[in-house]
Amino acid sequence: xxxxxxxxxxxxxxxxxxxxxxxxxxxxxxxxxxxxxxxxxxxxxxxxxxxxxxxxxxxxxxxxxxxxxxxxxxxxxxxxxxxxxxxxxxxxxxxxxxxxxxxxxxxxxxxxxxxxxxxxxxxxxxxxxxxxxxxxxxxxxxxxxxxxxxxxxxxxxxxxxxxxxxxxxxxxxxxxxxxxxxxxxxxxxxxxxxxxxxxxxxxxxxxxxxxxxxxxxxxxxxxxxxxxxxxxxxxxxxxxxxxxxxxxxxxxxxxxxxxxxxxxxxxxxxxxxxxxxxxxxxxxxxxxxxxxxxxxxxxxxxxxxxxxxxxxxxxxxxxxxxxxxxxxxxxxxxxxxxxxxxxxxxxxxxxxxxxxxxxxxxxxxxxxxxxxxxxxxxxxxxxxxxxxxxxxxxxxxxxxxxxxxxxxxxxxxxxxxxxxxxxxxxxxxxxxxxxxxx
Numbered sequence: 001x002x003x004x005x006x007x008x009x010x011x012x013x014x015x016x017x018x019x020x021x022x023x024x025x026x027x028x029x030x031x032x033x034x035x036x037x038x039x040x041x042x043x044x045x046x047x048x049x050x051x052x053x054x055x056x057x058x059x060x061x062x063x064x065x066x067x068x069x070x071x072x073x074x075x076x077x078x079x080x081x082x083x084x085x086x087x088x089x090x091x092x093x094x095x096x097x098x099x100x101x102x103x104x105x106x107x108x109x110x111x112x113x114x115x116x117x118x119x120x121x122x123x124x125x126x127x128x129x130x131x132x133x134x135x136x137x138x139x140x141x142x143x144x145x146x147x148x149x150x151x152x153x154x155x156x157x158x159x160x161x162x163x164x165x166x167x168x169x170x171x172x173x174x175x176x177x178x179x180x181x182x183x184x185x186x187x188x189x190x191x192x193x194x195x196x197x198x199x200x201x202x203x204x205x206x207x208x209x210x211x212x213x214x215x216x217x218x219x220x221x222x223x224x225x226x227x228x229x230x231x232x233x234x235x236x237x238x239x240x241x242x243x244x245x246x247x248x249x250x251x252x253x254x255x256x257x258x259x260x261x262x263x264x265x266x267x268x269x270x271x272x273x274x275x276x277x278x279x280x281x282x283x284x285x286x287x288x289x290x291x292x293x294x295x296x297x298x299x300x301x302x303x304x305x306x307x308x309x310x311x312x313x314x315x316x317x318x319x320x321x322x323x324x325x326x327x328x329x330x331x332x333x334x335x336x337x338x339x340x341x342x343x344x345x346x347x348x349x350x351x352x353x354x355x356x357x358x359x360x361x362x363x364x365x366x367x368x369x370x371x372x373x374x375x376x377x378x379x380x381x382x383x384x385x386x387x388x389x390x391x392x393x394x395x396x397x398x399x400x401x402x403x404x405x406x407x408x409x410x411x412x413x414x415x416x417x418x419x420x421x422x423x424x425x426x427x428x429x430x431x432x433x434x435x436x437x438x
Contacts (some may be wrong), residue, residue: 002378003133004076005140007126009147014041014117015210019152021045022206022225026109028080030375030383031213031221034119037238037251038219041117042075042375043146047109051079058335060110061378073116074243077129078377081108082224082231085366085387088343094353096360100367102394107226108374113139115146129378155207157199159435164194164404170424171417173362174409180358181413188285189349189358192369192408193424197435199401205230205393208434212389216315216430220385222373230393230401231368234430236314237321237386239344239372242334244379246327248294252286252346253386254410255279255309255320258426270318274311278414283309283320285350286410290324293341298326316430334382343370344386349410368392369406391431405431 018029027045032038051057057079087105088095099105112129126147128139170193177189199208209223212234220235238251257273260266273279287305295303303326312321328337347370349355369392374384391405407427409420 002129002131003136005128005133005136006072006076007140007144009115009124009126009144011117011122011124012147014043014115015213016151017115017146017149018043018223019206019210020149021146022152022223023204025225025227026050027223027225028109029223030080030373031223032119033213033217033219033221035219039118039120040073040075041119042073042080042114043117044080044111044114045146046113047111049110050108051081051110052104052107054106054335054339057108057376061376073118073125073127074381075114075116075375075377075383076127077112077114078375079108079110080373080375081106082368082371082373083338083342084368084371085343087371088356091339091342092353096356098360098365100365103229103367103392113143115143152206154210155203157203157207157211157435159197159199159203159403161195161197161432161435164196170421174411174415174417174420176362177358177411178413178415181411186354186358187350188282188410188412189355190347190408190410191359191362192366192406193421194363194404194406195428195432196402196404199403201400203401205232205391205401205403208232208391211434212430215434218314218389222385224373228395231373231387231390232393233373233385233387233390235385235388235390236312236319237346237388239384239386240334240338240341240382241384242328242337242380242382244377244381246380247325248298248328248334248337249306249323249325250290250294250341251321251323252283252290252344253319253321254283254286254346256409256423256426257318258429259313259316259318270311270313273318273320274309278412279320280309281414282410282412283322285412286346287322287324289345289350289352290341293345294324294326294337296340297328297332297337299329302327317426333380335376338374338382338384342372344372346410347386347388366406367404369404389427389431
């Protein structure tokens with residue numbers, strides 16, 4: 001059994017804790033906004049091991065006996081990492097097989113030292129694990145030292161920001177998908193358009209994360225630094241959450257309207273979304289898909305829809321959010337569910353594999369976009385986001401940073417190409433606002 005040490009530490013913004021280490025390979029932060037769903041944040045660095053295959057990760061976690069407590073942070077050590085959208089190609093031979101150059105399908109680390117933050121109670125802990133009590137205390141002390149590092153100077157991020165060249169305009173792609181739906185190929189497909197650019201000299205990916213979370217906080221934001229690569233996400237969407245006792249749920253988002261500065265107009269947009277037959281139908285298709293995904297790994301009769309098309313309002317958009325839950329079978333763990341349900345249905349469509357084939361005809365490989373940042377605890381607990389509102393950074397030969405980001409919409413038989421284009425623009429607005437020179 002591994003020993004565990006938890007040291008209460010004074011509250012600090014999780015961003016300030018990870019900032020001094022943000023340029024280290026495998027520095028990682030999973031960040032919440034303190035909302036109802038966004039209670040916990042985690043910061044870690046220097047994993048004891050890295051992994052790039054699910055089998056390796058499963059073996060790592062199965063060798064550790066859990067000693068977590070329900071009233072303390074849900075994640076007290078284990079694995080954290082990235083599953084790119086094209087990880088699906090290793091899981092399902094009929095999924096599209098092309099990859100985004102330079103990006104791994106699956107990568108992450110096993111961390112025995114981290115800092116956990118409870119935004120609801122404003123408490124924080126340095127957590128360490130080890131073979132002995134003294135080694136666990138040493139690892140917790142290492143996590144504690146992260147909280148003492150001086151803050152990183154703030155840099156306002158600016159960049160060249162351009163729509164990516166494409167073989168056809170986004171409204172044309174939407175029209176093509178509507179035609180595919182009419183032909184019976186799919187019921188819904190989530191098609192994205194892309195933007196690309198280069199950060200100005202002296203600006204780093206972490207600066208973009210800091211600006212995004214300040215301007216438009218989100219419950220499932222995240223940051224991962226890899227050698228020559230970085231992922232910055234300001235995601236509002238949870239993919240899968242599994243408690244240590246096997247209770248699992250997903251919170252798919254489908255349906256969007258922009259926010260408005262005028263309160264009356266903002267309320268009208270929210271009411272319009274709630275009443276929209278098209279958006280509710282779009283959400284229902286993904287709820288049914290997630291019910292099926294959970295049912296493959298959950299006890300018969302345990303899968304339920306706990307909330308349907310609930311309005312949730314974020315800094316820049318209103319969304320319709322549903323909750324689908326179930327209880328895992330005794331022979332299935334969280335990683336089994338994650339692999340079985342990946343990639344998230346809300347960013348693919350229905351039926352999932354057919355929708356992915358349609359997406360592959362209209363988009364190049366996605367890489368991190370629409371994949372997931374996740375943690376997998378030693379007690380079987382698990383949490384993950386959907387990598388929307390996300391930028392993928394790659395360092396060039398000069399040491400500068402190029403990036404790509406995407407935003408899209410769920411296309412159904414009733415989709416209007418110009419309306420769907422406007423939805424994609426509303427979703428990318430926060431990233432554009434942060435990066436574009438003004």
